[in-house]
Amino acid sequence: MERRTVEDVMTTEVVTVTEDTPFIEIVETLADHCIGAVPVLSGDGRVTGIVTEADLLHKQYKSDPPDTEPRLDRLRHRRARAKVHAKADAVDARGLMTSPAVTIAPRTPVAEAARLLVSRGFKRAPVVDDGGRLKGIVARRDLLSVFQRSDDAIRGEIIREVLVCRLWQDPSEIKVRVEEGVVHLHGKMELKSLIPVVVRMTAATEGVVDVVAELDYDHDDTHPTAYPRA
Known part of the structure; x- marks a missing residue:
């Protein structure tokens, strides 16, 4: 970035x-x-x-x-x-x-x-x-x-640098909308643990004033999984 x-x-x-x-x-x-x-x-x-x-x-x-x-x-x-x-x-x-x-x-x-x-x-x-x-x-x-960056420039960087390059996310799964520097994220992440990561990276993007995340997930990887003994 x-x-x-x-x-x-x-x-x-x-x-x-x-x-x-x-x-x-x-x-x-x-x-x-x-x-x-x-x-x-x-x-x-x-x-x-x-x-x-x-x-x-x-x-x-x-x-x-x-x-x-x-x-x-x-x-x-x-x-x-x-x-x-x-x-x-x-x-x-x-x-x-x-x-x-x-x-x-x-x-x-x-x-x-x-x-x-x-x-x-x-x-x-x-x-x-x-x-x-x-x-x-x-x-x-x-x-x-x-903070004088355009909303389009901010949105483009978030999709390109945060979602695709750093998190390998399909940009079609996450809708990014930017209004006066406030970023709105809608969609579904593969893992629950990635939600705070994408929010943090988005907030760190230059020109971002705030992040509003309404994100769901496919798998909850935040709890340890009990595996059967061999």
């Missing part, structure tokens, strides 16, 4: 800054390009960090500090507050950036990249080669592009 990777959906024309880029220039860069973050590159093109809008907002924290410091959990939050103050005092990308940046390899499957961004709470991540050099950037909206 074909699986799209990050390099299939990433943006290759990436706006970047260097470690010496001043604070104001970074702000203007984000505003001019309507983006929320920029990778920071070293002199040889390696990604050393990333500056986001959140990093820049720490400057506002410095200009409008809270009236009182929190009295609870001071020790636990001291390090976090020190980092905030350090970024509030920063004047260039070197001091503002989050480093090292969480990066993704170009050949990473789209589903794996989506799990990474969601688990880390990130909206985007730089894509780098084995040497750490920037190849592109991938955002959540890029990863959602897998």
Whole structure:
């Protein structure tokens, strides 16, 4: 089954800054390009960090500090507050950036990249080669592009790759209907144990939103058969 990777959906024309880029220039860069973050590159093109809008907002924290410091959990939050103050005092990308940046390899499957961004709470991540050099950037909206496949394309892949190539099922026995990414399976499988398998493989097909299975079977192979002794 074909699986799209990050390099299939990433943006290759990436706006970047260097470690010496001043604070104001970074702000203007984000505003001019309507983006929320920029990778920071070293002199040889390696990604050393990333500056986001959140990093820049720490400057506002410095200009409008809270009236009182929190009295609870001071020790636990001291390090976090020190980092905030350090970024509030920063004047260039070197001091503002989050480093090292969480990066993704170009050949990473789209589903794996989506799990990474969601688990880390990130909206985007730089894509780098084995040497750490920037190849592109991938955002959540890029990863959602897998759900823009047509229903006909999804149906064709399920019949061809799941039923015929992987499960050796007669496609005439299983009716596959796809409506807005939701796959409906109707028909009869030879073995009962194959029903959860075909559902799982169907759900793993790119672009599938959900699977509704109404499948019967010819033989129940989920219970051990008692054979007569010789």
